[in-house]
Amino acid sequence: MLETKEALFNAAEALARFDLDQVHSGTYSDATGWGPTAGRDVIETRCPADGETVGHVAASDAEDFERVLAASLETQKKWRMVPAPRRGEFVRRIGQLIEENLDALAAVVCLDTGKSTMEAKGELREVVDMSTLAAGQARMLYGYTQQSQRPEHRMYDQWLPLGVVGIISAYNFPAAVWAQNGFLSAIAGNTVIWKPSPKVPLTAIAVQKLVNRAAAEMGCEGVFSLLIPSDNDVAEKLVSDTRIAMVSFTGSTSVGKKVANIVGSTLGRRYQLECSGNNGCIVDETADLELAAKALTFGVVGTTGQRCTSTRRVIAHSSIADELVELMKKAFDQIRIGDPRDPAAVVGPLIDGAAVEDYRNALAGAVKEGATVAYGGEVMDRPGLYVEPAIVTGVQPHFEIAQEETFAPIVSVLTYETLEEAIEIHNNVAQGLASGMHSTNLTNIETFLSARGSDCGIVRINMGTTGADVGAAFGGEKETGGGRTAGSDAWQGFMRRQSVCVNWGGTSAWDNRINL
Numbered sequence: 208m209l210e211t212k213e214a215l216f217n218a219a220e221a222l223a224r225f226d227l228d229q230v231h232s233g234t235y236s237d238a239t240g241w242g243p244t245a246g247r248d249v250i251e252t253r254c255p256a257d258g259e260t261v262g263h264v265a266a267s268d269a270e271d272f273e274r275v276l277a278a279s280l281e282t283q284k285k286w287r288m289v290p291a292p293r294r295g296e297f298v299r300r301i302g303q304l305i306e307e308n309l310d311a312l313a314a315v316v317c318l319d320t321g322k323s324t325m326e327a328k329g330e331l332r333e334v335v336d337m338s339t340l341a342a343g344q345a346r347m348l349y350g351y352t353q354q355s356q357r358p359e360h361r362m363y364d365q366w367l368p369l370g371v372v373g374i375i376s377a378y379n380f381p382a383a384v385w386a387q388n389g390f391l392s393a394i395a396g397n398t399v400i401w402k403p404s405p406k407v408p409l410t411a412i413a414v415q416k417l418v419n420r421a422a423a424e425m426g427c428e429g430v431f432s433l434l435i436p437s438d439n440d441v442a443e444k445l446v447s448d449t450r451i452a453m454v455s456f457t458g459s460t461s462v463g464k465k466v467a468n469i470v471g472s473t474l475g476r477r478y479q480l481e482c483s484g485n486n487g488c489i490v491d492e493t494a495d496l497e498l499a500a501k502a503l504t505f506g507v508v509g510t511t512g513q514r515c516t517s518t519r520r521v522i523a524h525s526s527i528a529d530e531l532v533e534l535m536k537k538a539f540d541q542i543r544i545g546d547p548r549d550p551a552a553v554v555g556p557l558i559d560g561a562a563v564e565d566y567r568n569a570l571a572g573a574v575k576e577g578a579t580v581a582y583g584g585e586v587m588d589r590p591g592l593y594v595e596p597a598i599v600t601g602v603q604p605h606f607e608i609a610q611e612e613t614f615a616p617i618v619s620v621l622t623y624e625t626l627e628e629a630i631e632i633h634n635n636v637a638q639g640l641a642s643g644m645h646s647t648n649l650t651n652i653e654t655f656l657s658a659r660g661s662d663c664g665i666v667r668i669n670m671g672t673t674g675a676d677v678g679a680a681f682g683g684e685k686e687t688g689g690g691r692t693a694g695s696d697a698w699q700g701f702m703r704r705q706s707v708c709v710n711w712g713g714t715s716a717w718d719n720r721i722n723l
């Protein structure tokens with residue numbers, strides 16, 4: 208494992224570009240502009256790479272929430288009447304501005320999350336891709352027409368906006384989650400209130416600034432607003448306020464369950480959940496093991512294991528398991544761990560001290576249950592929150608490490624004899640986000656893709672479990688929550704369907720019963 212101390216970008220310059228070199232408000236609404244900073248709790252953000260303070264954000268309070276919501280409700284009354292293709296042009300313009308400012312914004316993402324510059328840029332590319340997808344989709348909010356059984360009647364479905372959508376996002380994708388949900392919300396004619404994780408507030412402020420520029424250019428002010436409370440009281444208002452038509456939540460299953468309970472208790476409001484994953488990949492005896500080792504490695508170590516789709520479990524045929532582990536060790540050896548500000552670093556730090564503790568505890572628990580840490584597994588002795596990616600062998604399906612998501616670069620290796628057994632191990636967890644199979648056997652692949660195969664929302668064959676392609680619907684089953692964002696028909700989740708019937712012939716079914 209290599210590391211470098213060379214920091215190749217200027218943090219101060221990147222922060223100053225978005226006015227983040229001073230205490231900045233975490234509240235934005237078109238009606239009141241950026242909120243006050245005085246009298247607010249201050250969120251101090253530290254870069255996970257070295258623990259240095261990088262920003263101060265004045266947190267949103269309950270009054271800010273009221274102001275933002277009132278403005279968002281008012282704007283939505285106008286926005287819902289703007290033709291959808293024009294709504295799409297606004298979203299596309301936001302994407303263009305993000306593309307034009309990609310390097311500076313990537314620096315902010317990097318300082319906020321500790322993810323490598325390569326990954327920060329990759330995340331922002333996804334935002335740009337999402338804007339083009341949504342702009343095109345805005346012209347294709349299709350409904351079916353149906354044949355009415357009544358004479359001279361026309362029948363069809365149409366899709367209409369919901370109202371105000373609250374987006375609560377996780378720390379690990381501080382821009383992409385907002386784009387996946389927010390762009391579809393906006394083309395649907397909804398206004399959006401974004402509550403990012405207080406662990407990564409700087410990215411949200413920088414993104415909002417670019418949104419404001421696009422809004423001013425295009426006369427679309429007020430569609431996107433921002434709230435960054437420091438605690439959960441204000442966040443919970445966003446969940447419980449019945450004036451908010453939909454809550455799209457991305458984060459842990461435990462918080463997702465709370466959101467579902469609160470929103471679900473008021474019928475008529477919607478929630479969409481994108482929660483925890485525990486992603487497994489079956490590697491059978493016919494697999495190209497070198498290809499598998501490379502794909503699995505990035506799936507485990509990418510974003511320092513802090514992706515909802517990170518590969519957590521490898522379920523390997525017993526005849527190739529040892530060889531596969533050796534190849535993975537060789538691949539892990541070539542991963543450069545280092546300061547994310549160095550473009551050569553592939554793996555950066557974990558987000559905070561609690562994440563490091565979770566890493567330690569998960570490994571200690573696995574060893575206690577009888578597993579072996581076959582590679583890595585140490586917290587690195589250097590400033591910042593760096594850990595070694597770990598390969599754990601001898602894991603049994605019921606071990607906690609195989610059942611629970613640990614948001615860190617740890618992969619458990621389990622073995623099997625028959626494909627049925629592999630699928631049983633694969634599916635026998637609470638989560639259902641991403642899944643994978645490495646194989647060259649068509650029958651094995653198709654079995655995994657069949658009704659008796661993977662029970663997840665995403666299946667990837669001969670590739671890693673991570674890496675978004677915005678054209679597909681993104682989301683998972685079971686305790687991952689069932690939500691879908693991004694491509695395919697995910698836009699429908701942000702609109703309401705109306706079945707319309709029009710009598711154009713001027714006769715009534717009651718004509719021979721009522722004379723007027």
Ligand SMILES: NC(=O)c1ccc[n+]([C@@H]2O[C@H](COP(=O)([O-])OP(=O)(O)OC[C@H]3O[C@@H](n4cnc5c(N)ncnc54)[C@H](O)[C@@H]3O)[C@@H](O)[C@H]2O)c1
Pocket residue numbers: 375376377378379380402403404405439442443446457458459460462463465480481482483484514515516612614640682683687
């Ligand atoms: N399925 C997906 O698409 C997806 C994508 C990214 C992350 N995730 C999941 O997110 C988790 C990691 O992210 P995290 O640590 O930020 O998750 P988290 O659940 O701790 O926080 C998610 C968001 O919820 C907010 N929140 C926390 N308590 C709340 C409450 N009581 N009311 C309202 N909001 C509340 C947080 O401030 C944050 O904005 C992992 O489990 C990961 O798998 C899922």
